[in-house]
Amino acid sequence: MLLRSLVLPRLTVRSLKTSAPTLSGHHIEHWWGPEKAAGREYVGFGFNGDYAYVDRLDxxxxxxxxxxxxxxxxxxxxxxxxxxxxxxLEDKKLLYRYSFKQTLAEFEAPSGYWKVVLACVLSVISLATLYATFISVYVFPEIPGTFQDEYKEAELKKTLVLRKGDFLGAPKYYDYENDSDAVSAVLTRFVSSRKLAM
Known part of the structure; x- marks a missing residue:
């Protein structure tokens, strides 16, 4: 820390002058940086050499x-x-509380913050679902008739009639004389014959 202060004196002065204020003008509650270190005993290097109190698991x-x-x-x-x-025992606990903010068990205890995160995630998912539903109902146009099953079946029947005489594919299974076979039955027979051939 001393070497850094000698090499970069402006940086040291600037770090002591600046702070991390919130929008209300108060310091962030859990920031124990150099500006809050005044009057506290320096007991070691810490994890990066700064005069700052940080509870870290590592x-x-x-x-x-x-x-x-x-x-x-x-x-x-x-x-x-x-x-x-x-x-x-009370003296030892008091010494510990003056040196550390919390015990390791308190540090690792679940905070319940996952409930807030889960609530936010579920809120975003529900809003996205409502938005998608609104868009599909009120904004997008109706699906064209070409997507209806009846249209697809009529189109396939027309294709079968136009390909009359083919000895490969689905027209092979269509009864052109009676014209009574349902197109779905023709497709079922065609698919099952392909599975048998494989």
């Missing part, structure tokens, strides 16, 4: 303590320098 030791020293913790800090057997 690097659990921040560079500064979570809370500033006050009249409550000073006598316990003096007792901490001696034998730890003289510290009570």
């Amino acid at each position: 690097y659990w030791y921040p560079s500064i303590r979570f809370r500033k020293d006050d009249d409550t913790i000073r006598p316990i800090r003096k007792k901490e320098l001696g034998d730890w057997k003289n510290l009570s």
Whole structure:
């Protein structure tokens, strides 16, 4: 940190002057950056060398303590320098809470934020479905008659009549004399004969 401060002094000054304000003008609640480090004890390098408190699962030791020293913790800090057997359980918990924001169990505990994410995802899906339904009902024109099954069957029947005399394909199975076979029956026989041939 010292080398970075000497090499880039303007960057250091700028990082101390700027902050991350929200639209309301207040600092972001969970940002414990250099501007909030004033008065906190520097205890180590941290994960990147900055004077910032960050709870991270991959690097659990921040560079500064979570809370500033006050009249409550000073006598316990003096007792901490001696034998730890003289510290009570409450003193040890207080020392921990002044150094860290939360325990590892609290850090890994589920936050319930998945409910918000799931609600947002389902809302987007439902809005997209409603939009698609609205577009298909009120905006797109009616499907042309060529997509109806009756039209397709008549078109196929016309094709069969025009291809009369072919000895390959579906016309081979059509009864031209009676003209009573349904086109679907002709197609069924044609497809089943192709499966047998394979």
